[in-house]
Amino acid sequence: xxxxxxSIRFKILLAFxxxxxxxxxxxxTRGGYSLSSVSFINTITKPFRFITNAVSMKxxxxxxxxxxxxxxxxxxxxxxxKIGELNKQLTEYEDLKEEVKELRKLVVIKxxxxxxVFSQSAEVLGYVANDPxxxxxxxxxxxxxxxxxCPVITPEGLVGITIEVSQFTSTVRTILSPDLSVATVCSATxxxxxxxxxxxxxxxxxMTKLTHLTMNHEVKxxxxxxxxxxxxxxxxxxxxxxxxxxxxxxxxxxxxxxIKPSVDISRLSSVFVIINFDKKKDINTKREEExxxxxEAINEDKDNP
Amino acid sequence: xxxxxxxxxxIFYFKTALRWTLYYVIILMSFVIMTTGSWKKPVLLVPVAxxxxxxxxxxxxxxxxxxxxxxxxxxxxxLIGYNAVILTIFSAAxxxxxxxxxxxxxxxxxxxxxxxxxxxxxxxxQFFYKLWDYENVNNIFRNVTLKVWIYTMISSVILxxxxxxxxxxxxxxxxxxxEEVIRNN
Numbered sequence: 001x002x003x004x005x006x007s008i009r010f011k012i013l014l015a016f017x018x019x020x021x022x023x024x025x026x027x028x029t030r031g032g033y034s035l036s037s038v039s040f041i042n043t044i045t046k047p048f049r050f051i052t053n054a055v056s057m058k059x060x061x062x063x064x065x066x067x068x069x070x071x072x073x074x075x076x077x078x079x080x081x082k083i084g085e086l087n088k089q090l091t092e093y094e095d096l097k098e099e100v101k102e103l104r105k106l107v108v109i110k111x112x113x114x115x116x117v118f119s120q121s122a123e124v125l126g127y128v129a130n131d132p133x134x135x136x137x138x139x140x141x142x143x144x145x146x147x148x149x150c151p152v153i154t155p156e157g158l159v160g161i162t163i164e165v166s167q168f169t170s171t172v173r174t175i176l177s178p179d180l181s182v183a184t185v186c187s188a189t190x191x192x193x194x195x196x197x198x199x200x201x202x203x204x205x206x207m208t209k210l211t212h213l214t215m216n217h218e219v220k221x222x223x224x225x226x227x228x229x230x231x232x233x234x235x236x237x238x239x240x241x242x243x244x245x246x247x248x249x250x251x252x253x254x255x256x257x258x259i260k261p262s263v264d265i266s267r268l269s270s271v272f273v274i275i276n277f278d279k280k281k282d283i284n285t286k287r288e289e290e291x292x293x294x295x296e297a298i299n300e301d302k303d304n305p
Numbered sequence: 306x307x308x309x310x311x312x313x314x315x316i317f318y319f320k321t322a323l324r325w326t327l328y329y330v331i332i333l334m335s336f337v338i339m340t341t342g343s344w345k346k347p348v349l350l351v352p353v354a355x356x357x358x359x360x361x362x363x364x365x366x367x368x369x370x371x372x373x374x375x376x377x378x379x380x381x382x383x384l385i386g387y388n389a390v391i392l393t394i395f396s397a398a399x400x401x402x403x404x405x406x407x408x409x410x411x412x413x414x415x416x417x418x419x420x421x422x423x424x425x426x427x428x429x430x431q432f433f434y435k436l437w438d439y440e441n442v443n444n445i446f447r448n449v450t451l452k453v454w455i456y457t458m459i460s461s462v463i464l465x466x467x468x469x470x471x472x473x474x475x476x477x478x479x480x481x482x483x484e485e486v487i488r489n490n
Contacts, residue, residue: 129339129340129380130349133383200440200444200445201440201444204448
């Protein structure tokens with residue numbers, strides 16, 4: 001031992017330890033930055049460390065999964081269950097969000113038209129196959145209070161009218177169709193009345209036509225056309241569309257305007273049906289009275305031949 | 306077809322049931338395709354009914370034609386029964402023509418399907434647009450009726466192949482005895 005302590009090897013060892021301590025102290029003074037030599041070594045050894053680390057991690061994970069396979073399996077099962085529940089909640093949340101959105105729109109329309117009775121939001125089931133006038137079917141029928149010839153709207157404006165109603169579905173004829181006439185007025189002038197009626201040509205471009213305008217009308221491009229409510233078939237003040245083109249009919253007696261519907265009829269997902277409104281009630285009553293009067297007249301004729 | 310044993314009978318019933326199930330699955334799928342989206346689509350149910358009519362007896366073809374017709378009426382928003390009547394007649398006629406006059410060849414099928422599909426599209430145009438005398442009504446014929454007819458003809462080729470495969474696999478083949486063959490000849 002004494003020999004060793006006196007030997008050069010021991011002195012070299014001491015010197016090396018002192019050198020290492022010196023490096024240690026220097027490293028402390030670097031304030032967190034590694035020494036250049038360490039950086040060099042790190043850089044050189046990085047790929048090897050990466051590979052060896054990856055291998056060791058793999059082995060470790062395999063061993064761990066073998067050892068704890070049952071607990072992992074149980075955990076996995078629980079997590080899957082939880083994910084399923086969360087997905088279900090997410091779907092419900094999305095549905096509710098959509099419903100709230102629809103209801104908000106309905107509230108706005110209801111505030112604007114307090115006398116109108118609306119159906120619940122109706123989903124568009126599908127468009128009538130190969131119909132050039134974009135007729136479609138909705139998922140509400142007479143079980144929801146819908147009758148034939150009820151106006152169909154969206155918050156943007158008028159879409160059309162129900163023409164065929166079954167228990168849970170209804171077919172809608174749109175304002176692009178020549179078979180539907182809507183009494184309208186220009187909202188800017190409030191005096192230019194006309195009839196909105198689709199044509200084959202305008203329907204090709206998802207447009208419709210305002211006809212029977214007087215020759216001295218004041219309708220301009222960009223004016224909004226709204227329902228006048230005078231026919232009793234549609235309630236008042238629902239947007240139909242904006243004027244894009246104005247012209248004179250071939251007969252030279254009246255003018256017409258091409259209308260871009262407020263609603264994009266080719267891309268509908270949900271609509272509302274107006275089940276009842278003030279003027280419609282009046283018309284129904286009037287019709288019943290007329291019927292009664294006619295029946296009475298017939299009966300009188302039978303009594304006094 | 307001559308059925309000899311109980312096993313043969315069972316196989317025959319099973320194949321027939323499976324064949325008709327597949328027919329009706331195709332019919333329902335065609336209906337779903339016809340009611341999806343707002344673009345122009347082929348009237349798939351017409352070639353389907355005609356494909357079925359080629360290889361089956363007249364009554365089965367007529368009933369299937371009527372069913373397909375009802376589905377077309379629903380999909381196209383037509384008067385319920387209108388297309389049912391047309392397709393019943395077409396299906397029955399198709400069966401009769403193939404039984405009496407023509408061989409079951411693709412060319413015969415495609416020619417007859419072209420005629421019958423065109424008739425169906427043309428009658429639809431006549432009754433639902435032309436009759437009402439809409440302004441520029443011929444635009445509908447050009448832009449809708451003809452396009453739909455062309456799409457239907459293209460799809461009828463695909464449908465023919467599908468039905469050919471089903472029939473090859475599941476249609477009972479005729480087994481004649483030697484005596485019957487001699488008698489027939």
